[in-house]
Structure formats: C-alpha cells, structure tokens
Amino acid sequence: MSYSHLTTFERARIETLYEQGKPIRTIAEKLQRSPSTISRELKRNSQKASYKSEYAQEKYNERRLNCGRVGKWSTEL
Numbered sequence: 573m574s575y576s577h578l579t580t581f582e583r584a585r586i587e588t589l590y591e592q593g594k595p596i597r598t599i600a601e602k603l604q605r606s607p608s609t610i611s612r613e614l615k616r617n618s619q620k621a622s623y624k625s626e627y628a629q630e631k632y633n634e635r636r637l638n639c640g641r642v643g644k645w646s647t648e649l
Contacts, residue, residue: 577632578605578613583625586613590623 578586582603589599596614600607617628 578609580625580629583613583628586610587623587625587628590614 582605585603586599589602594602596610597607600610603610613628614623617623617631619627
C-alpha cells in the first residue's frame with residue numbers, strides 16, 4: 573500500500589475550505605484524498621478548534637525529524 577504525504581499547498585487548501593465551513597467529505601473530494609486523511613490531519617494539527625496550515629507544516633516537519641530507526645551504537649562504546 574503506497575501513500576503520499578500532504579503538501580504545503582494541500583494544507584493551505586484544507587485551511588481555506590475548513591474556514592469556509594465546508595464538510596470534511598467535500599474537502600476530501602476537492603483534494604482527491606480520503607475523508608479519513610482530512611479528518612486525521614485536522615485532528616492532529618488543530619489548535620483550539622482552528623486549523624492553521626503553517627502550524628500544521630511545522631508540526632509535520634518536527635515529526636519527520638523524530639522518526640526513523642534508532643542506531644545500535646551508543647556513545648558509551
């Protein structure tokens with residue numbers, strides 16, 4: 573199963589459409605994404621019931637830095 577991450581442009585579109593009061597399904601159709609993807613994005617990156625694309629992108633970048641494999645070697649060796 574393959575997937576692609578949301579782009580900065582897509583996050584900006586989500587912000588605009590969400591502020592206009594569009595339902596999640598409508599936003600998903602316009603972006604050609606699954607409604608669950610949009611729902612998850614809003615849930616993960618909303619602050620006090622508002623969604624800001626800049627904040628969401630910053631959080632995404634932070635999460636990407638912290639993911640990946642942990643090495644076997646420690647500094648104690």
